[in-house]
Amino acid sequence: MTMSSNEPAHAPLRELLPAPGATDVDLASVYAYPVGLDRPWVRANMVASADGGAVGPSGRSRDLSSVPDRRIMGVLRGLSDVVLVGAATARAEGYGPVRSRRAWAHLREGRPDTPRVAVVSRSLDLPEALLTEAPQDARTLVFTTSHAPPERIARVREHAEVVVVEGRSVGPEHVVNGLAERGLYRVLTEGGPHLLAEYVAAGLLDELCLTVSPHLLGSGAPRIVAGGSGAPGAPEHASVQNTPVRLARLLEADGHLFARYLR
Ligand SMILES: NC(=O)c1ccc[n+]([C@@H]2O[C@H](COP(=O)([O-])OP(=O)(O)OC[C@H]3O[C@@H](n4cnc5c(N)ncnc54)[C@H](OP(=O)(O)O)[C@@H]3O)[C@@H](O)[C@H]2O)c1
Incomplete structure (x- = not known):
């Protein structure tokens, strides 16, 4: 997902749950992280079409976004210590560092003006701006991973902090431990679908903030979780999980629904 700084006036966000009707919704309190965290709390923010698609014809999620969606995204970023993304999302959406915003300056008291961006990558093919x-x-x-080309690791290290995990994959537990070591407890992952699937599979996703956007994308669009189809030859449902989540909040604006699910 991407954000632009000059947004037009927005439709008011209306609360449907838990108290129907409120229109003066204080997003910072609606989306506050739990207090007194003693471990990273992993929140995902994703947008899907009404028929479950996560990527529009542009190859990005912005086809599904809206002014209120970007407003919520801004607050979620302002509340977080770190924005975690897969490298494919960073490339597709042209990620740079999070820009500081006056609107959420008060959310950053005692912390840097902006959250850090953490990116997971085997290739280390990353947008230049994100590093520099x-x-x-x-x-x-x-x-x-330790299989990444050494010259790329050295190049990225010139600008960014690099954590090299032994082996071929950076598991969600490596990331969560690495964030915990740095005191980055309020985690906001913005996907993409492949990265998110790993956190769901590992049971490490605490919360899903899901925007349901009034569009139909058809069968060609991936879902908000993708990949990980289980063992070769296994029936398709073999890797299907069933983790219950609780709908804690539901907001609406301009026909877009904003659900906050807690595990
Ligand atoms: N609807 C939404 O809310 C939403 C949100 C985000 C993104 N998107 C869309 O989703 C698409 C991109 O998502 P995606 O699912 O294809 O990719 P992704 O999850 O963003 O990133 C996958 C990449 O992350 C790295 N990676 C993931 N797991 C890894 C592991 N265990 N170890 C090491 N590296 C790992 C690899 O990077 P390298 O390739 O560098 O090795 C991998 O190719 C874009 O079209 C984007 O617009 C939609």
Whole structure:
């Protein structure tokens, strides 16, 4: 997902749950992280079409977004210590460091002006701005594997903090431990679908903020979780999980629904 700084006036967000009707919704309190965290709390923010698609014809999620969606995204970023993404999302959506915003300056008291961006990548093919434009107190954090090309690791290290995990994969537990070691407890992952699937499979997703956007994308669009189809030859349902989540909040604006699910 991407954000633009000059947004037009927005439709008011209306609360449907738990108290129907409220229109003066204080997003920072609706989406506050639990207090007194003693471990990273992993929240995902994703957008899907009414028929479950996560990527529009442009190859990005912005086809599904809206002014209120971007407003919520901004607040979620402002509340977080770190924005975690898969490298394919960083490339597709042209990620740079999170820009500070006056609107959520009060949410950053005692913390750097912006959350850090943490990116997971085997290839280390990352947008240049993500590496070179991050402020010193919010340097980009890159999780990669010992199989990444050494010259790329050295190049990325010139600008970003790099965590090299032994082996071929950066497991969600490596990332969560790495964030915990740095005191980055309020985690906001913005996907993409492949990265998110790993956190769901590992039981490490605490919360899903899901925007349901009034569009139909058809069968060609991936879901908000993708990949990980189980063992070769296994029936398709073999890797299907069933983790119950609780609908804690539901907001609406302009026909877009904003659900907050807690595990
Ligand atoms: N609807 C939404 O809310 C939403 C949100 C985000 C993104 N999107 C869309 O989703 C698409 C991109 O998502 P995606 O699912 O294809 O990719 P992704 O999850 O964003 O990133 C996958 C990449 O992350 C790295 N990675 C993931 N797991 C890894 C592991 N265990 N170890 C090491 N590296 C790992 C690899 O990077 P390398 O390739 O660098 O090795 C991998 O190719 C874009 O079209 C984007 O617009 C939609």
